[in-house]
Amino acid sequence: MVFVVLRWHMMLIKIFIRLSLLYLMRSQILVVVLAICIIVPAGAGIQSVAFTQHTDIIDQVTVSMMEGYIQALQDIGPRVTGTSGTEEAARYITAHFQSLGLTVREDPWEYRDYEDVNIEAILPGVNRSSNRVFVICAHYDTVQGSPGADDDGSGTAAVMAAAQVLSQFQFQHTIKFVTFSGEEQGLLGSHEYARVANETGVNIVGVLNADMIGYTETEEGRTQIEIQETPESMWLTNVSIAFSQEYRESIDLQVVRDSAHPYSDHYSFIRYGFNATFFFEYEFNDYYHSPEDVIENMDLDYCTRVTRLMVGTLAELAELATGDWTPPYLRMDTPAPGRLYFRGQELIPLPFGTTVVVGGLTVTVYAGDNDTGMDRVEFYVDGVLQATDDQDPYQFVWDQPSLFRRTLEAQAYDRAGNRASVTSRIWTFIF
Numbered sequence: 001m002v003f004v005v006l007r008w009h010m011m012l013i014k015i016f017i018r019l020s021l022l023y024l025m026r027s028q029i030l031v032v033v034l035a036i037c038i039i040v041p042a043g044a045g046i047q048s049v050a051f052t053q054h055t056d057i058i059d060q061v062t063v064s065m066m067e068g069y070i071q072a073l074q075d076i077g078p079r080v081t082g083t084s085g086t087e088e089a090a091r092y093i094t095a096h097f098q099s100l101g102l103t104v105r106e107d108p109w110e111y112r113d114y115e116d117v118n119i120e121a122i123l124p125g126v127n128r129s130s131n132r133v134f135v136i137c138a139h140y141d142t143v144q145g146s147p148g149a150d151d152d153g154s155g156t157a158a159v160m161a162a163a164q165v166l167s168q169f170q171f172q173h174t175i176k177f178v179t180f181s182g183e184e185q186g187l188l189g190s191h192e193y194a195r196v197a198n199e200t201g202v203n204i205v206g207v208l209n210a211d212m213i214g215y216t217e218t219e220e221g222r223t224q225i226e227i228q229e230t231p232e233s234m235w236l237t238n239v240s241i242a243f244s245q246e247y248r249e250s251i252d253l254q255v256v257r258d259s260a261h262p263y264s265d266h267y268s269f270i271r272y273g274f275n276a277t278f279f280f281e282y283e284f285n286d287y288y289h290s291p292e293d294v295i296e297n298m299d300l301d302y303c304t305r306v307t308r309l310m311v312g313t314l315a316e317l318a319e320l321a322t323g324d325w326t327p328p329y330l331r332m333d334t335p336a337p338g339r340l341y342f343r344g345q346e347l348i349p350l351p352f353g354t355t356v357v358v359g360g361l362t363v364t365v366y367a368g369d370n371d372t373g374m375d376r377v378e379f380y381v382d383g384v385l386q387a388t389d390d391q392d393p394y395q396f397v398w399d400q401p402s403l404f405r406r407t408l409e410a411q412a413y414d415r416a417g418n419r420a421s422v423t424s425r426i427w428t429f430i431f
């Protein structure tokens, strides 16, 4: 039902935009009347115009995307903790996160004879009153002699794909994309990460770990995914199960629950009291830890569907933010800085950026908003509201007597209530 209403509004908005374009091309008044009729009833639900179905998100995870990441990791070769292999892989993963505009942190850790870095990329939540964090993670190191396509190129690729796809959207809560090293030596990198998160009070609400998610043998294996959980993290599995059922067409997987074993990085989080689940292929890959753990021995379609499930679960947990979170664009056109105006006419440029207005002036600003559209512009002189304009061009006739220096301010509001402001200091001689 909700979907029907949203689609209807979306359609109205599309029609409105088309009609507006017509209007701009100097069409008839009828068009304006029609536009008003459409925009007024649609206005109530306007926050939901940008509503995105989760299929728009998860279907962006494709076989060729997964293949690209896994092949690149395999080509680096064995990525043994503390060697040039992990160093090169870390550079590759970091560059990927950076190219998406995410904040990236290479987080060094040390344990006995080992040292290396974890890599963390952050997609901050838009809800400023939330400190909730959701983590998707995998390990990028391998054992000696194995190119580690499935163990754990597959999980690392899932984290990279999640970042690639989810960074195009906004969420209420923060998502962290994390890859660890030192896993093969005993979950070293993740242990350090979870320890510090616990010590510093990071509010990690849920963790999804992927380690070996790209191998199948039989028809049964192709349609099953194992999720390991603890009593505390069962609720995360519930979200995944519900999601897999709702988006069966894209995912085509049945979730098989198991209790968590200490064989991968989820266990570090569990040890420090966080809720974590572990995504694990249903049929075990016997090529693992060998030179034959290569992409040719994987099922990339399966890997893609498991990744879709993880990405969808994450989108569900972090709550897609469908509103308009960005303020409108705003620019003061008249008066321009460093000009002398006489009875509304721009006369000459003045030095030092000084702006002088003699006689009255029609103040004009340019304002626009791509998300929910413009609501109004308010004009202030020395903090006192003078006029409100809700029609483009946004103007205010400044003809009240005024002497000496004033602060002229325009505030633009979009329909979601986001505000932009621009101010100008002006010498006035208005009688």
Ligand SMILES: [Zn+2]
Pocket (backbone or CB within 6 Å): 139, 151, 152, 183, 211, 212, 264
């Ligand atoms: Zn592994």
